[in-house]
Amino acid sequence: MSNRYAVILAAGQGTRMKSKLYKVLHPVCGKPMVQHVVDQVSALGVQEQIAVVGFGAEVVKEQLGTKVTYVVQEQQLGTGHAVMQAASLLEDKEGVTLVLCGDTPLLTSETLHQLLECHEHENAKVTVLTAEAEDPTGYGRIIRNGEGLVERIVEQKDATEAELSVQEINTGTYCFDNVLLFEALKQVGNDNAQGEYYLPDVIEIAKKKGETVAAYQTASFEETLGVNDRVALSQAETVMRKRINEYWMRQGVTIIDPENTYISASAKIGQDTIIYPGTHLLGEVNVGDDCIIGPNTELKDSSIAEGTVIRQSVVHDSEVGKVVSIGPFAHIRPQSSIGDDVRIGNFVEIKKSTLGQGSKASHLSYIGDATVGSNVNFSCGAVTVNYDGKNKFKTVIEDGAFIGCNANLIAPVKVGKQALVAAGSTITDDVPEASLSIARSRQTNKEDYFNENNR
Template identity: 70%
Template sequence: MSNRYAVILAAGQGTRMKSKLYKVLHPVCGKPMVQHVVDQIMKLDIQEIVTIIGHGAEKVKAQLGKQSRYALQEQQLGTAHAVMQAQEMLAGKDGVTIVVCGDTPLIKAETMLSLFKHHEELGAKATILTALIKEPTGYGRIIRNGMGLVEKIVEHKDATEAEREINEINTGTYCFDNAALFEALKNVSNENVQGEYYLPDVIEILKNQGEIVTAFQTNEFEETLGVNDRVALAEAERIMRNRTNEFHMRNGVTIIDPANTYIETDVVIGQDTVLLPGTSIIGNTVIGTECQIGPNSEIDTCEIGEETVIRQSVAHYSKIGSRVNIGPFAHIRPDSAISDEVKIGNFVEIKKAVFGHGSKASHLSYIGDAEVGSNVNIGCGSITVNYDGKNKYLTKIEDDVFIGCNSNLVAPVTVGKGAYVAAGSTITKNVPGQALSIARAQQVNKENYVDKLNLKK
């Protein structure tokens, strides 16, 4: 196998997107398009990746980081001109270079690997990735000779009636002999209406030199889709979502309604987990086996154990244990750590809190900036009062504590092991272990008070 290189074209602004965000940074299933392309290329045995940047150069570099080297195309003068910018890094090296557009987020590593192999097996100087499409209007047509090799690429506007009947089209992804590519680029002209240098002209140059130019046809046109506007972006999103959902279902996850379930590409889900309709699972979320998520739940970058149930709730950037029951209508905010067999009930909000094994907050509570021990019961309407208007403070609730309904724990405060807090208390001082703390005003009943009020009317 020869050395392999990759050039990613990512310099365009994407004016048809009508956006301040540069085209290749628009997300598909939560990840920028160019990142999808790089992720797939990284699965191959590639010696060097060079990304051609222009508009939004610094933001593209910030996204990809050290995964790629970069060449700046200061003026966007066509695809051949873009590849020329990689000359300093790649020219003169032996091997094969794949050129792929940064706005093709659906392209698969398997397809690129097959393209490489086809190119190397035929000893070609250039290989075009092609696809069949029912309605090829607007695409360049692939004209093959009797041996199946590429005779030429004909743009739609230049094609004859017979050539327009051909439905094998150029996808814009190529493999080239690296040395031949950069030699041919020297001869590409910009004598055309747009005054630009086009990469398909390299095909014609190599063909005229008597070199082998071939094509490899992918079975899925969809993966070659280039995203140039919001309509195509939505289509790419739909395809990627369907592909991702199918992957999980084939690996043992039940998705009740795939059309209404949104899973981003980096999510990991264990077997026999069930996802109910309206569920969104994004970021670097990892879900264990035999869980139930949904309906209408949002999980972002969480680690969830086995046999956990999350119903109609939101959880972000937190760790949730096994056999936990959350919801409905609970909110797990970032930096929370919920241990095994915990119950977080309806309308409970947890924020930057540790919840010990087997503890409960069954309804209508806010637990923020807190350390909750094991086997703690937090009654309905209880609050850790963590903020004084300037700073936030920690509440500690040790093991086996019972917090009565409608209690306020004003931080910083500690409730010792095995203590009881009476319902309706506002706790401002530490509670010793095994103590009963009552902090509420004495009840006063005023006899016949209502009658007196009525007499005044």
């Protein structure tokens, strides 16, 4: 196998997206389009990936990091001009160069591998990735000779009636002999209406030299979709979501309604987990075996251990242990750690807190900036009062403590082991271990008050 390189075209502004966000950074199932492309190319084991960047170059570099080498296309003068920016890195190297666009997030490493294999098997100098389109309008048509090799690529405006009936189209992804590519690019002109240098012109140059130009037809037209506007972005999202959901179902995950379940490309899910409709798994989510997630639940950048049930709730940037029950209508905010066998019920909010094994907050509580031990019980309406308007303060509740209904713990404060805070108390001082703390006014009954004030 010869050396393999990849050039990813990611310099276009994407004006049709009508967005402040650089086009190739628009996400598909939670991952930027260009990151999908880089990840699939990385799976091929290429020696070097080069991203041609332009508008938004620094933001793209921040996203892709050091996996990729960068060259800048200062002026947008066409695809051929874009590839030429990589000449200083590649033109003297022997091997095969894969050229593809950063706005084709649905291309898979399997298809790209087959394209490379076809290129080498045919001993071709150029191989075009093609697809069969139901409606090929607007695409360049692939015209093959009797041996199945590419005779030419005809653009829609230049095609005859017979050529217009051809449904095999050019997807804009290519394999090139690297030496030929950069030699031919020097011969590409810009004598056209747009004044641009077009990469497909390399094919004509190769043909005139008598070189072999081959084509590999992928079975999936939708995989080749290039995203140029929000409509195509939505189409790519739909295809990718279906692909992701089908993958996890084949791995042993039950998805009740795949059309209404949204799983990011970075998520991981264990066997025998059940996901109900309206669930969103966003970013780096890791769900263990035997969980029940949803309906109408949002998990983002969080780890959920096996056997946990989360219904109609939100969990962000947090860790949840084994056999935990969360919801309905609970909110686990960032930097929270929920231990095993914990119960968090309806309308409970946890923020930047740790709850130990077996603790319970079953309803209508706020636990913020707190360290909570094991087997602690929060009764209805309990609150850790963590903010004085300027600073946040910490509450510590040790193992086995019981916090009564509508109790307010004014941080910084500590409740010791096995201590009990009486219902309705506002606690401003530490509660010793095994103590009962009552902090409320004595009840006063004024008899006959109503009659005296309504005579």
